[in-house]
Structures are given as C-alpha cells and as structure tokens.
Amino acid sequence: MQAHTFFLYLLIILLTARLFAELAVRLKSPSVIGELFAGIVIGPSILGWIEPVEALKLMAEIGIILLLFEVGLSTDIKRLIRSGTKSTVVAIIGFIAPLFFGFSIAYWLFELSLLISLFIGGTLTATSIGITVRVLSDLKLANSHQGQIVLGAAVLDDVLGVMLLALLYEFSVGGGVNWINALKVLVFVSSFFVFAPILAKLMSVVIKRFHADSEIPGLIPTTIVSLVLFFAWLAHAVGAPELLGGFAAGLALSRRFFLPLGVTLRKDENFAKAIEEQMQPIISLFTPIFFVVVGLSINLREIDWASSHVWIFSSVLLVAAIAGKLIGSLFINENLASRIMIGMSMVPRGEVGLIFAELGRFSGIFDNETHAGMVIVIVLTTIIPPFTMKWFYRHYSHLLVESK
Amino acid sequence: MQAHTFFLYLLIILLTARLFAELAVRLKSPSVIGELFAGIVIGPSILGWIEPVEALKLMAEIGIILLLFEVGLSTDIKRLIRSGTKSTVVAIIGFIAPLFFGFSIAYWLFELSLLISLFIGGTLTATSIGITVRVLSDLKLANSHQGQIVLGAAVLDDVLGVMLLALLYEFSVGGGVNWINALKVLVFVSSFFVFAPILAKLMSVVIKRFHADSEIPGLIPTTIVSLVLFFAWLAHAVGAPELLGGFAAGLALSRRFFLPLGVTLRKDENFAKAIEEQMQPIISLFTPIFFVVVGLSINLREIDWASSHVWIFSSVLLVAAIAGKLIGSLFINENLASRIMIGMSMVPRGEVGLIFAELGRFSGIFDNETHAGMVIVIVLTTIIPPFTMKWFYRHYSHLLVESK
Numbered sequence: 001m002q003a004h005t006f007f008l009y010l011l012i013i014l015l016t017a018r019l020f021a022e023l024a025v026r027l028k029s030p031s032v033i034g035e036l037f038a039g040i041v042i043g044p045s046i047l048g049w050i051e052p053v054e055a056l057k058l059m060a061e062i063g064i065i066l067l068l069f070e071v072g073l074s075t076d077i078k079r080l081i082r083s084g085t086k087s088t089v090v091a092i093i094g095f096i097a098p099l100f101f102g103f104s105i106a107y108w109l110f111e112l113s114l115l116i117s118l119f120i121g122g123t124l125t126a127t128s129i130g131i132t133v134r135v136l137s138d139l140k141l142a143n144s145h146q147g148q149i150v151l152g153a154a155v156l157d158d159v160l161g162v163m164l165l166a167l168l169y170e171f172s173v174g175g176g177v178n179w180i181n182a183l184k185v186l187v188f189v190s191s192f193f194v195f196a197p198i199l200a201k202l203m204s205v206v207i208k209r210f211h212a213d214s215e216i217p218g219l220i221p222t223t224i225v226s227l228v229l230f231f232a233w234l235a236h237a238v239g240a241p242e243l244l245g246g247f248a249a250g251l252a253l254s255r256r257f258f259l260p261l262g263v264t265l266r267k268d269e270n271f272a273k274a275i276e277e278q279m280q281p282i283i284s285l286f287t288p289i290f291f292v293v294v295g296l297s298i299n300l301r302e303i304d305w306a307s308s309h310v311w312i313f314s315s316v317l318l319v320a321a322i323a324g325k326l327i328g329s330l331f332i333n334e335n336l337a338s339r340i341m342i343g344m345s346m347v348p349r350g351e352v353g354l355i356f357a358e359l360g361r362f363s364g365i366f367d368n369e370t371h372a373g374m375v376i377v378i379v380l381t382t383i384i385p386p387f388t389m390k391w392f393y394r395h396y397s398h399l400l401v402e403s404k
Numbered sequence: 405m406q407a408h409t410f411f412l413y414l415l416i417i418l419l420t421a422r423l424f425a426e427l428a429v430r431l432k433s434p435s436v437i438g439e440l441f442a443g444i445v446i447g448p449s450i451l452g453w454i455e456p457v458e459a460l461k462l463m464a465e466i467g468i469i470l471l472l473f474e475v476g477l478s479t480d481i482k483r484l485i486r487s488g489t490k491s492t493v494v495a496i497i498g499f500i501a502p503l504f505f506g507f508s509i510a511y512w513l514f515e516l517s518l519l520i521s522l523f524i525g526g527t528l529t530a531t532s533i534g535i536t537v538r539v540l541s542d543l544k545l546a547n548s549h550q551g552q553i554v555l556g557a558a559v560l561d562d563v564l565g566v567m568l569l570a571l572l573y574e575f576s577v578g579g580g581v582n583w584i585n586a587l588k589v590l591v592f593v594s595s596f597f598v599f600a601p602i603l604a605k606l607m608s609v610v611i612k613r614f615h616a617d618s619e620i621p622g623l624i625p626t627t628i629v630s631l632v633l634f635f636a637w638l639a640h641a642v643g644a645p646e647l648l649g650g651f652a653a654g655l656a657l658s659r660r661f662f663l664p665l666g667v668t669l670r671k672d673e674n675f676a677k678a679i680e681e682q683m684q685p686i687i688s689l690f691t692p693i694f695f696v697v698v699g700l701s702i703n704l705r706e707i708d709w710a711s712s713h714v715w716i717f718s719s720v721l722l723v724a725a726i727a728g729k730l731i732g733s734l735f736i737n738e739n740l741a742s743r744i745m746i747g748m749s750m751v752p753r754g755e756v757g758l759i760f761a762e763l764g765r766f767s768g769i770f771d772n773e774t775h776a777g778m779v780i781v782i783v784l785t786t787i788i789p790p791f792t793m794k795w796f797y798r799h800y801s802h803l804l805v806e807s808k
Contacts, residue, residue: 001458001462003462003465003636003640003646004636004637004640004641004646006462006465007465007466007469007633007634007636007637007646008633008637009639010466010629010630010633011629011630011633011634013632014626014627014629014630015624015626015627015630018620018623018626018627021620022614022618022620025619025620031620049577054405054458055458055459055462055463057407058407058459059412059459059463061407061410061411062414065411074588149427150658206766210426214426215429216422216425216426216429216435217684217688218684218685218687218688218689218691218692219422220417220685221685221686221688222419222421222422222423222688222689222692223418225414225415225418225420225689226414226415226418226419228413229412229414229418230411230415232407232408232411233408233411233412233415236407237408242407242408242411277681278684278685279685280621280622280682281622281624281625281682281683281686282625282685282689283622283685283687284621284622284625284626285625285626285629285686287622287624288622288626384550384645
C-alpha cells in the first residue's frame with residue numbers, strides 16, 4: 001500500500017470520526033456511536049471508500065489498548081477491589097445467562113447443531129469493555145460506584161469469553177476439550193492480574209529515574225507506549241486478551257495504585273501528571289481509529305434484508321442478549337435504578353463477540369445467514385444501550401446514589 | 405500479521421531507539437545516529453529480529469512527515485525567505501555537482517552505461533532533510549542563520565531530486581523524456597509552496613473555531629494530524645515528496661506565519677501553544693520509528709565485503725558525494741566556518757537517495773553490487789557528518805556568527 005493512499009485513509013477516518021462524534025453529541029447521544037457510524041458510512045456498508053487494511057487494523061488495536069490504559073489510569077484500585085464481589089456476580093451471571101439463552105434458542109427453537117448453538121451462545125457472552133467504558137465516560141459515570149462494578153465485570157467476562165472461545169475452538173477442530181489446558185490459562189490470567197501491575201509499577205520507577213537524567217526530549221511517549229505494548233503482548237502470551245494488558249499497565253501507573261506488602265515508592269505527582277498530559281493526545285489520536293474500524297468491519301450489504309428468517313432469528317437473539325445481561329444485576333444488593341444502569345451497561349458486545357462471529361464464519365461453523373444474524377445482534381447491542389442509558393440517566397440520575 | 409507480534413516489533417523499535425539514542429548522546433554524538441544504529445542492530449544486518457513490515461513503514465512515513473511538520477512549526481518564514489537566494493545557490497550547485505561527479509565517475513572511470521551512470525549520479529543528489537534537521541536540532545542550530553540556509557536548500561534539492569527521478573524513470577522505461585511533463589510538475593510544486601501554507605492557515609482557523617465549541621476532548625490531535633496528512637497527500641498529488649506537505653502545514657501553523665496581502669487573522673497564542681504541547685508527544689512517538697526503519701531497510705550482510713571493487717567503487721563515490729555538497733557553499737557570501745558548516749550539513753543523503761537505489765535495483769538498472777555500493781555511500785554520508793559537524797561546532801562555534 002502506498003503511503004499517500006494510507007494518509008488519505010487515515011485522515012478520512014480521523015475527520016469523519018470527529019464529524020459524526022460532534023453530530024452525535026449535538027443529537028444528545030454518546031460520541032462513540034458517532035465514531036461507529038462513521039465507520040459504517042465510509043466502509044463497505046454505504047460509501048465503500050475505505051477498506052480496513054492491515055495497517056489500519058493494527059493502529060486500531062493500539063487504539064483499544066491505549067483506551068484501556070487510560071481506563072486503568074483513572075481507576076481507583078481500592079474501589080475496584082471493593083466492588084469485586086458484585087463485579088464477579090454480574091460477570092458470571094452475565095456470562096452464563098446469554099450463553100444459556102443463546103444456546104437454547106439456537107438448539108431447541110431453530111434446531112441448529114450442538115456446535116453452532118454453542119458458538120451462537122458464545123458470541124453473546126462478552127461485554128465490550130471499550131464501548132461500555134466510552135459510554136460510561138460520555139455520561140461521566142466511569143468513576144462512579146456503578147461504573148466500577150461494570151468495569152470489573154466487563155474485564156472478568158472478557159476473560160471468560162476468551163477462555164470459552166479457546167475451548168470451543170478446540171472442540172470444533174479436535175472434537176474433545178482439554179480441561180487441563182483451560183485451567184492452565186485461567187491460572188496464568190489470574191496471576192497476570194496480580195503480578196502485571198506490580199511489574200509495571202517497578203518499570204515505571206525505572207522510567208522516572210531516566211526521565212530525570214535524559215537530555216533527549218520525548219522519553220515519556222516512547223517508553224510509556226512501549227510499556228503498554230509490552231503488557232498487551234504479555235497478556236496475549238499468557239492467553240488473555242491484549243487489551244487487558246493495557247488495563248493492567250494503566251492501573252499500575254494510576255496515582256492511586258500502591259504496591260502491596262508495604263513497599264513504598266516515593267510518589268511523584270509531577271511525573272504522574274506528565275504521563276497523563278503527554279499520553280492524552282496520543283490516546284485521543286488512536287482511540288477513534290478503533291471504533292471506526294469496528295464500523296468498517298461490518299458490511300450491512302452482506303445481509304439479506306428480505307429474508308424474514310434473518311429478522312426473526314436476530315430479533316429473538318437480541319432479546320436474549322439484552323435479557324441475559326440485565327439478569328446479572330438482579331443478583332446484587334443495589335437499588336433498582338443502579339441495577340438497571342449496571343445491567344444496561346453490560347449489554348454492548350463488541351470485540352470478543354465479533355471475534356467469535358468471525359471465527360465461526362471462517363471455520364465454516366456459521367453459514368452466511370447465521371453470521372449476518374449474529375453481526376446484526378452485536379451491532380444492535382452496541383447501538384441501543386447508549387441511547388437507553390442516556391435517557392435513563394437524564395430521568396433517574398438522582399437515584400444512582402451509592403448504597404453500601 | 406498478528407496484533408501481538410506487531411506490538412512486540414513496535415516496542416522493540418521504540419525501546420532500542422531510545423537506548424541507542426541515549427548511548428549516542430553519552431558518546432557525544434547526535435541521537436539520530438543512535439536511532440539509525442538501532443535499526444541496523446535489530447534489523448537484517450545483525451540480529452534479524454525485526455522485518456520492516458508494511459504497517460511499520462507506514463508509521464515511519466507518518467513519523468517523517470510529522471518531523472517535517474515540527475520543523476515547519478519552528479521555522480521563521482521571514483528568515484527562510486531572507487536566506488532564499490543563498491539556499492537556492494547551495495541547493496542548485498549541491499544538486500548539479502554530485503550528479504555530475506557521480507555520473508562522470510561511473511561513466512568514464514568505471515565505464516558503466518549511460519542510464520546506470522545517470523542513476524548513480526541521481527542517487528547522490530538529494531540531501532536528507534530529516535537527518536540534516538535532526539543533526540542541526542541536536543546541535544541547537546536548527547534556527548540559526550546557517551540552519552535556515554540549509555533547510556531551504558534541503559527542501560529545494562529534494563524537489564529537484566524527485567523531479568530528476570521522475571525524468572530518469574520515464575527515460576528508463578520509454579527511452580525518451582517528456583520535458584513538458586517535467587515543467588508541469590515544477591509549476592505544480594512551486595504553486596503548492598505558495599498556496600499550501602495559506603490554505604493550511606485558513607483550515608487552522610476553522611479548527612480553532614471548533615476548538616472553542618467542542619465538548620469532546622482530543623480535537624487538536626485528530627484534526628491537526630489530519631491536516632498534516634492532507635497536505636502530505638496533496639504534495640504527492642502535485643508530484644512533490646509527501647514530507648514537503650508536512651513542512652508546508654507546519655510553516656502555516658507556526659507562530660511567525662502571516663497571511664499575505666494584508667489579510668489579518670486574530671492571533672491566538674493559547675491555541676498555538678496548545679498545538680505545540682499536544683503535538684509534541686505524538687511527534688516524539690512517531691519520529692524515531694522513521695529513523696529505525698531506515699536502519700532496518702539496510703542489509704549490511706548483502707554486501708560482499710571481500711570484493712575490492714565494492715570498496716573502491718564506494719570510496720570514490722563517497723568522496724564525490726561529500727565534495728559535491730561542500731562545493732555549493734563556496735559560492736555564497738559567508739565566512740569560511742559558516743561555509744564549512746553549511747556544506748557539511750548538506751552531506752547526509754537519505755530518503756530520496758534510498759528511493760533512487762531501490763528503484764534502480766527494482767527495475768534492473770543496478771546489479772546487486774552497484775546497489776550495495778550505493779547503499780554504503782548513502783549510509784556513510786549519513787553517519788559521518790554528525791560526528792564532523794559536532795567536532796567542528798565544538799571548536800569553531802564562535803566563528804558561526806551571522807554575516808549580512
């Protein structure tokens with residue numbers, strides 16, 4: 001690909017993302033909807049200007065891990081741990097319910113095969129951390145009590161979703177499932193979440209030390225981005241999604257992170273501030289690319305809109321997908337408004353769902369019609385909640401007080 | 405290419421670039437040498453860890469145009485115009501002399517064909533703006549009187565180099581040369597340099613207007629990067645090298661740029677400061693990628709070091725390449741120290757030279773040995789001047805006073 005063509009692609013992506021985001025905000029919707037819509041408009045669905053070429057996809061991946069880094073950076077780990085039990089409940093029920101609903105509908109109602117039905121259930125399991133967090137931030141709820149529960153739950157069910165994907169993939173190629181392997185991945189991922197922030201914190205101390213010494217400008221952007229990339233790579237190496245590495249790195253560098261076991265490192269507000277200030281423009285540059293590329297990778301033209309089967313199939317699964325996530329919040333001790341808000345926040349599916357659908361189509365498990373139906377469901381779970389959440393927040397924000 | 409592999413590549417590039425840059429500075433050399441060397445070490449020449457895959461090359465291209473944007477941003481257009489005549493002299497003589505020397509040596513001394521000899525001469529013509537500017541910045545000379553002359557000359561001879569490349573390419577495929585086409589390109593490129601900064605300035609006014617209005621953060625990084633990408637694309641569209649588009653955009657947004665014809669726009673120091681502050685981290689992130697990728701694209705192993713022909717061939721051409729650039733500064737009215745400094749600054753070849761060499765090999769004009777010889781010459785013209793300039797500056801900086 002020629003550099004000047006790539007420049008054109010990138011600038012169209014950045015500008016349309018901005019334009020539609022501004023429009024979305026003026027129409028009282030979250031800006032992320034505008035960015036997704038920009039991708040749908042300039043992508044194969046409508047105008048067909050831009051193909052999601054490899055370099056764009058890779059920059060989009062950097063965008064999502066940087067967004068998760070930013071989320072980690074502004075997360076208060078104490079509050080995250082405090083909301084741990086509630087997050088776990090929301091995550092596990094919000095994982096099992098859509099899996100069970102999706103599987104049951106496919107297997108018993110539409111009489112699809114066991115493997116296809118399991119893949120359909122799997123596609124509905126994982127909440128999109130990226131979209132959920134963006135919507136919560138747009139509503140200034142990311143640091144709220146409910147936001148912390150949702151964040152913890154979204155992180156957890158992403159891990160569960162990826163593990164299920166690994167299991168189903170093994171099952172689909174080999175016919176059997178290696179539970180010891182699955183357990184090993186779980187142990188790795190859990191220890192990653194314990195040790196990665198500590199390691200990242202120690203590395204940031206080294207960077208701070210150099211920061212005081214170096215005569216060449218630009219230390220923070222290159223080393224902090226490297227740190228984030230390293231943890232994304234490490235997350236993948238232990239079997240977790242890359243974006244969780246970005247989250248772990250952000251958590252470690254947040255002002256509110258402290259090393260366990262009483263190890264104290266001299267806090268340096270200036271350094272923390274320099275990181276936030278210098279990373280902000282980089283994050284703002286890369287993040288929209290991710291959401292536009294998600295829009296680009298959806299081709300609404302591939303869907304046979306005249307087929308009533310597609311409509312029924314996706315409508316039923318959409319209800320299952322939404323109900324499956326709303327149920328989780330019923331099992332925690334919160335007032336009704338908080339439960340509804342938490343449940344709605346968990347509805348958007350994204351990255352992991354699309355990976356499920358892609359793998360399903362690629363390995364021949366999904367035919368075109370099933371794949372299209374699943375993509376419609378994922379898109380709608382992503383488009384609907386920002387509107388309902390925004391509406392709900394406008395009317396009931398006074399009820400979202402913290403209950404302990 | 406898998407995202408996690410790409411993350412690993414990128415973080416190795418960023419970290420080794422930093423490491424070798426810090427080492428270079430401690431060894432009293434410019435940091436850019438460290439970055440080039442990092443590319444040689446991790447690339448096919450030594451360790452072979454990293455291949456310059458497409459996504460890396462594209463990010464490197466963004467790096468070089470952003471660097472030129474930064475150069476433009478800190479350029480005083482009045483001083484650039486004031487040094488215009490001297491720049492033109494240095495550029496034209498520094499273009500003709502290496503072309504003539506290179507051609508003569510190849511044609512008469514090594515008895516190569518007309519086309520090969522012209523390509524060899526062409527490879528030696530264009531100064532690398534990127535490397536030259538980095539070395540001058542490292543010596544804090546980028547904004548000096550000499551720096552402005554060199555900058556103007558480097559911009560001009562890049563244009564000349566690219567035009568020659570276009571002519572030679574036509575000649576090599578068709579046998580003839582279309583002078584009208586060449587003239588058209590020259591007219592386009594010249595008008596680009598007159599109108600692009602004005603257009604960019606007007607666009608920045610629109611961005612500033614939005615900046616005051618927008619509720620979504622991150623307007624400056626996305627729109628200013630888009631602006632730079634647009635002018636890079638536009639530069640290519642009129643037949644100029646992309647990086648000159650970055651330079652034109654930077655020039656327009658610099659605090660010292662004023663619209664002609666008495667059109668006044670309200671100056672806003674805060675907006676200019678916000679642009680500089682927010683673009684700095686992005687530029688610092690992308691720029692090292694360019695220099696590392698230049699190092700990566702050189703394979704020292706391909707060179708048959710035992711062949712005395714390669715040594716003689718490249719030594720003679722190296723002398724021609726250095727002498728050809730030093731001569732230019734003899735024709736301008738400066739003191740001897742300034743002339744030597746300007747001459748040395750013009751020596752580094754880079755992007756355009758490598759493009760010549762690549763096209764020569766690709767189209768079968770250069771055999772492997774000739775290509776290797778040319779690459780050695782380009783590498784050495786890049787590696788030597790920073791050392792000699794630094795040494796010269798340490799001993800004679802007091803002589804580099806402005807003469808009018």
